[in-house]
Every structure is written in C-alpha cells, then in structure tokens.
Amino acid sequence: MPKKQYKTEEIVLSKKSKLTEQAYLYTFKFKDPKKKLKFTPGQFVMLSFAGVGEAPISVASSSREASNTFELAVQNVGVLTEYLKNCPVGKVLGIRGPYGHGWPVDKIKGENLIVIAGGCGLAPFRALIKYLVEEKDYAKKIQLLYGAKDSQNMFFKKEYQDWAEVVETHFALDTKDQEVKGCVSLDEGLVTNLLEKDYVERDAYAHVCGPPIMAKFVIEKLLELGYDEEKIFVTLERRMECGFGVCQHCAIGPYYVCKDGPVFCYKKLKSIPGIIEVGT
Ligand SMILES: Cc1cc2nc3c(=O)[nH]c(=O)nc-3n(C[C@H](O)[C@H](O)[C@H](O)COP(=O)(O)OP(=O)(O)OC[C@H]3O[C@@H](n4cnc5c(N)ncnc54)[C@H](O)[C@@H]3O)c2cc1C
Structure with missing residues (x-):
C-alpha cells in the first residue's frame, strides 16, 4: 500500500458552533490555501491530532464544489x-482522506428518497441534504424522518427551515419538550413509528443511519412495507485505524466498512451474520 494513503494535511479550526450539549459543528480550512477537499456525500476523513488520536468523521458540508473550507459535525464521546x-x-x-463510498447520488436523480436518521446519525446526512437542497429538482420527493431524545439533542436545528422548501421533514422525539421550527410533523415516540404514517412514500430509495438497533427495526419495517432491498442503503460505523482496508479492524464478512462502505446497499449485508439480522 503506498505510503501516500497516510499523508496527513494540516487544517486550521476556523469556527465552532454548538449543535447540542455534546456536539459541535466545526469549520476547518486547509493551511495550504491551494488545497481543496473533493468528496461525495457519505465519505469520511480521518481527523487527527498528534499524541491525542485519530478518528473517522463524515464530511458534513456541501460536496458540490471542492473547497478549501469544510465542516465536520462531531459528537463528543472520547479522547479525540x-x-x-x-x-x-x-x-x-x-x-487524511476522504475515504470510503458514499451514497449513490446518481441513483436518486429524479427518484423519491426517504432519509431515516437517529440521534447523531443525522451528521453524515447533512452533506447529502445540502447536495439536494442546492439543486432543488434533483430528486422527485425527499422525506426526512428524524428521531432524537428531545429537542435539545437534535442536530442542525437552525437549518430545518432552510431545508423545508426541498425536504419534507417529520420528527419523532422520545420527549416532545418544545416545538421545532421547519418540520411538517412532530410526534412523540420512536422514529420507526413514523414509517407507519400514510405520508410515507412507498416507492422510494431509503437511506438509514443511526444506532444499530434502530437500523435493524427501520429496515425490518421498510421490507414489511414492500421496499425493494436494492433500494435500501445503510451507513455502518465500526472502529478503524487506517481507513482504506489495511488494518482490517472494520472487516464484516467479505467487506471492509472503510473501503467498501460506510454506505452499503442492504442487499449486500443481509446474509452477513450479526450485521443487520431482520426478523430475529
Ligand atoms: C465512517 C465513520 C464515520 C463517522 N462519522 C462521524 C461523524 O460524522 N460525527 C461523529 O461525531 N462521529 C462519527 N463517527 C464516530 C467516531 O469516529 C467515533 O465516535 C470515534 O471513536 C471518536 O473518537 P474519540 O477518540 O473521541 O473516541 P474514543 O476515545 O475512540 O472512544 C469512543 C467510544 O468508543 C469506546 N472505545 C474505545 N476503544 C474501543 C475499542 N477498541 N473497541 C470498542 N470500543 C472502544 C470508548 O469507550 C468510547 O465509548 C464515525 C465513525 C465512522 C466509522
């Protein structure tokens, strides 16, 4: 493996905005003004600080044009x-990076799309949503079903109104503590319950990101609703060191989450034991 895969570029933290008690949206720029980040929504970078650590983080900004500036939405969970x-x-x-395979954005052109996210699982979707908001008629109909503990724990609250012209947003909160601007509906309960609603588009591509237990129940429900398994995509999170298939920490069956994912078509995963076992 060529060493250039590990080449790390210096970046400068230029802005931080609080998303929740435990998460910030960070804006970075490359120290080298000529350097630009080119990526597709769903791809990730390895963020590092020498002597502290390194972690994979999905790029959360717009991918339409390669830019010297980019954003990462990060939940505070550990050392880095x-x-x-x-x-x-x-x-x-x-x-270093970007790495991995993102969402197949070409497939959703002119199609219906339903995005189902839980908690900080909305972080990687921001790049996809921005991609779609920036070209209004790219997809036919876009629905976002987002579940969180309460309004304090919702990511990107200030942006829902900007997304509303293009994205039909429905929220499910464990505790409905206050109204949230920019959504079509706000229910109490689990995000999976929203899939029972009449407004849910049945002929659509579905993209899922959230805790494994949520992804399992969401996929079960989508299959029950008759969704084509080739149109269901799920983002997986695994611990990884290299980001490009060498360390093998993120191996699942014949795949590596870093290299073959993190976005996978459900059809690829369904027969791998312990990944997403529907009906168990
Ligand atoms: C492709 C991908 C994209 C991601 N995108 C984002 C994103 O956009 N935003 C975001 O906030 N997060 C994202 N993550 C998750 C993020 O990489 C992890 O939360 C990462 O561990 C944070 O690094 P840390 O050093 O702060 O935490 P760590 O110190 O690594 O600890 C994180 C948690 O993992 C546990 N842990 C530590 N070591 C191990 C081990 N060996 N095995 C199992 N558990 C262990 C710790 O106890 C702790 O609970 C992504 C992960 C992947 C794989």
Whole structure:
C-alpha cells in the first residue's frame, strides 16, 4: 500500500458552533490555501491530532464544489472528540482522506428518497441534504424522518427551515419538550413509528443511519412495507485505524466498512451474520 494513503494535511479550526450539549459543528480550512477537499456525500476523513488520536468523521458540508473550507459535525464521546471540543479557533489539526463510498447520488436523480436518521446519525446526512437542497429538482420527493431524545439533542436545528422548501421533514422525539421550527410533523415516540404514517412514500430509495438497533427495526419495517432491498442503503460505523482496508479492524464478512462502505446497499449485508439480522 503506498505510503501516500497516510499523508496527513494540516487544517486550521476556523469556527465552532454548538449543535447540542455534546456536539459541535466545526469549520476547518486547509493551511495550504491551494488545497481543496473533493468528496461525495457519505465519505469520511480521518481527523487527527498528534499524541491525542485519530478518528473517522463524515464530511458534513456541501460536496458540490471542492473547497478549501469544510465542516465536520462531531459528537463528543472520547479522547479525540473531547480534545477537539476544547480546541480554540486557530488550532492546527490534521486530516487524511476522504475515504470510503458514499451514497449513490446518481441513483436518486429524479427518484423519491426517504432519509431515516437517529440521534447523531443525522451528521453524515447533512452533506447529502445540502447536495439536494442546492439543486432543488434533483430528486422527485425527499422525506426526512428524524428521531432524537428531545429537542435539545437534535442536530442542525437552525437549518430545518432552510431545508423545508426541498425536504419534507417529520420528527419523532422520545420527549416532545418544545416545538421545532421547519418540520411538517412532530410526534412523540420512536422514529420507526413514523414509517407507519400514510405520508410515507412507498416507492422510494431509503437511506438509514443511526444506532444499530434502530437500523435493524427501520429496515425490518421498510421490507414489511414492500421496499425493494436494492433500494435500501445503510451507513455502518465500526472502529478503524487506517481507513482504506489495511488494518482490517472494520472487516464484516467479505467487506471492509472503510473501503467498501460506510454506505452499503442492504442487499449486500443481509446474509452477513450479526450485521443487520431482520426478523430475529
Ligand atoms: C465512517 C465513520 C464515520 C463517522 N462519522 C462521524 C461523524 O460524522 N460525527 C461523529 O461525531 N462521529 C462519527 N463517527 C464516530 C467516531 O469516529 C467515533 O465516535 C470515534 O471513536 C471518536 O473518537 P474519540 O477518540 O473521541 O473516541 P474514543 O476515545 O475512540 O472512544 C469512543 C467510544 O468508543 C469506546 N472505545 C474505545 N476503544 C474501543 C475499542 N477498541 N473497541 C470498542 N470500543 C472502544 C470508548 O469507550 C468510547 O465509548 C464515525 C465513525 C465512522 C466509522
């Protein structure tokens, strides 16, 4: 494997905005003004700080044009993310990548799309939603079903109104503590319950990202509703070191999450034991 795969570029933290108590949207720019990030929605980078650690993070900004600036939405869960939370603007960190396969955006052109996300699982979808919002008529109808604990734990709250012209948004909260602007409906309960609603488009591509248990129940429901398994896509998260199929930490059956995913067609995963076992 060529060493250039590990080449890390210096990036400067230029802005941080609070998303929830435990998450921030970070804006970075490459230290080299000529450097640009070119990626497709769903791809990730390896974010690092020497002596602290490295972690895969999906790019959350627009992918329409390669840019010197990009955004990452990060939930504070461990060593690197805690370090990042305390970094001042101006701090220099590193990234390598982008890596992996994102969503097949060409397939959804002119088609219906339903995006189902749970908690911080909305983070990688921001790049996809931006892609679709920036070219209004790209897909036929776009529905977002998003589940979170309560309104305090919802990602990107300030953006739902900007998305509303293109994305029909429905929310499910464990606790409906306050109204949220920019949605068509706000229910109490699990995001899977929203799939029972009459408004749910049945002939659509479905993209799922969230905790494994949520993904399992969502996929079960989609199949029950008659969704074609070739049109169901799911984003998987696994611990990984390299990001391009060498360390083998993220191996699942014949695939690597880093290299063959993190976005997978459900049909590819359905026969791999322990990944998404519907009906068990
Ligand atoms: C493709 C991909 C995209 C991702 N995109 C995002 C994103 O956009 N935003 C985001 O916030 N997160 C994202 N993640 C998750 C993120 O990479 C992890 O949460 C990462 O572990 C954070 O690094 P850390 O150093 O802060 O946490 P760590 O210190 O690594 O700890 C994170 C958690 O993992 C546990 N842990 C530590 N070591 C192990 C081990 N060996 N085995 C099992 N568990 C362990 C810890 O106890 C802790 O609960 C993504 C992950 C993948 C694979």
